[in-house]
Amino acid sequence: MTRKDVTGIFLLVSFALVTAFFYHSFLSPGMALQGQWDPDQGVVKAVPTRDADSSMEILNPDVVRQMVQKKEWIILDVRPGEIYDQGHLPHAVSFPLMAFDEALPQFLTSTQRSSDILVYCASIECTDSHTVAGRLKNLGYTSVKVFSGGFRQWQEKGYEIEKNED
Amino acid sequence: MLVFIIKLVLGITFIYASWHKIEDPAGFARIIYGYGIFPGASINLMAMTLPFIELVAGFSLIMGVYPRSALLIINALLAGFILVIGFNLLRGHQFDCGCFSIPSQGHAASNIFLLVRDVFLLGFGMVAWRFIRAS
Numbered sequence: 486m487t488r489k490d491v492t493g494i495f496l497l498v499s500f501a502l503v504t505a506f507f508y509h510s511f512l513s514p515g516m517a518l519q520g521q522w523d524p525d526q527g528v529v530k531a532v533p534t535r536d537a538d539s540s541m542e543i544l545n546p547d548v549v550r551q552m553v554q555k556k557e558w559i560i561l562d563v564r565p566g567e568i569y570d571q572g573h574l575p576h577a578v579s580f581p582l583m584a585f586d587e588a589l590p591q592f593l594t595s596t597q598r599s600s601d602i603l604v605y606c607a608s609i610e611c612t613d614s615h616t617v618a619g620r621l622k623n624l625g626y627t628s629v630k631v632f633s634g635g636f637r638q639w640q641e642k643g644y645e646i647e648k649n650e651d
Numbered sequence: 652m653l654v655f656i657i658k659l660v661l662g663i664t665f666i667y668a669s670w671h672k673i674e675d676p677a678g679f680a681r682i683i684y685g686y687g688i689f690p691g692a693s694i695n696l697m698a699m700t701l702p703f704i705e706l707v708a709g710f711s712l713i714m715g716v717y718p719r720s721a722l723l724i725i726n727a728l729l730a731g732f733i734l735v736i737g738f739n740l741l742r743g744h745q746f747d748c749g750c751f752s753i754p755s756q757g758h759a760a761s762n763i764f765l766l767v768r769d770v771f772l773l774g775f776g777m778v779a780w781r782f783i784r785a786s
Contacts, residue, residue, distance in 0.1 A: 489717075489719075489720075490717075491720075492720075493719065494717075494720045497720055498704060498707075501700065501703040501706070501707040501708075502700055502703070502704075504706075504707065508673070515677075516676045516695060517695060518695055519691075519692060520680055520691070520694055521691075530677070531677035531680040531694075531695055531698065610684075610685075
């Protein structure tokens with residue numbers, strides 16, 4: 486390796502870093518320098534979670550279980566329908582993110598804006614529940630929560646699971 | 652001729668691989684997290700910068716701008732990928748490589764294939780290194 490090789494590495498890497506800086510600062514902003522990658526703090530994601538999103542999250546699965554048992558909350562499972570069929574939280578309604586627009590009109594007529602809504606998806610690594618919860622909040626729903634641990638944590642806890650037999 | 656083909660293959664591979672990651676840095680960050688190796692504080696920074704290093708190295712290898720330096724970067728990255736994938740395979744950690752695309756769910760079909768592919772690419776890279784003269 487020559488001196489020129491080392492200079493070249495320095496120049497190429499510097500150019501790449503400057504390009505990355507300009508790209509993420511001006512052309513496509515949206516990524517924070519620090520993400521939320523600690524599962525103990527809620528759903529892991531690239532953007533910081535200490536925003537409005539995080540206040541919706543319920544981290545404690547026991548609290549979610551109490552909510553489920555009370556049957557006062559509308560529980561939305563936003564995973565794909567076929568995965569919902571294989572097992573879901575008791576009383577949960579299938580409301581796949583992929584089919585959000587199709588399912589929305591009926592949901593709007595069958596619920597009130599003040600209805601208590603709990604949304605969950607696959608796991609602590611899944612942000613679909615946040616996406617749906619965010620959309621519902623934008624539509625005017627005032628009581629929307631997200632179960633951070635999702636179905637995986639529910640299953641790991643050994644809590645009751647409902648299945649749709651075909 | 653052989654060196655030219657190797658440079659083309661490696662360059663195009665790296666440019667192509669960087670593209671999806673640049674388009675969806677949050678998805679790439681999630682994949683880096685999935686490796687279960689890197690500290691949380693470094694994940695976003697890696698997701699934002701690594702694809703540009705791949706892109707610049709790929710282009711400069713093909714265009715002949717500091718080709719030896721570009722090749723060194725590419726070989727170092729490949730060696731890094733091999734270490735990381737190999738380490739996770741050895742400890743049986745399920746992960747999604749995210750090398751070329753960013754799937755919404757599930758894992759890459761075969762991480763062993765990815766490891767073998769990277770070993771081959773590194774082999775090509777080392778062959779090319781022997782033949783690209785220092786000027």
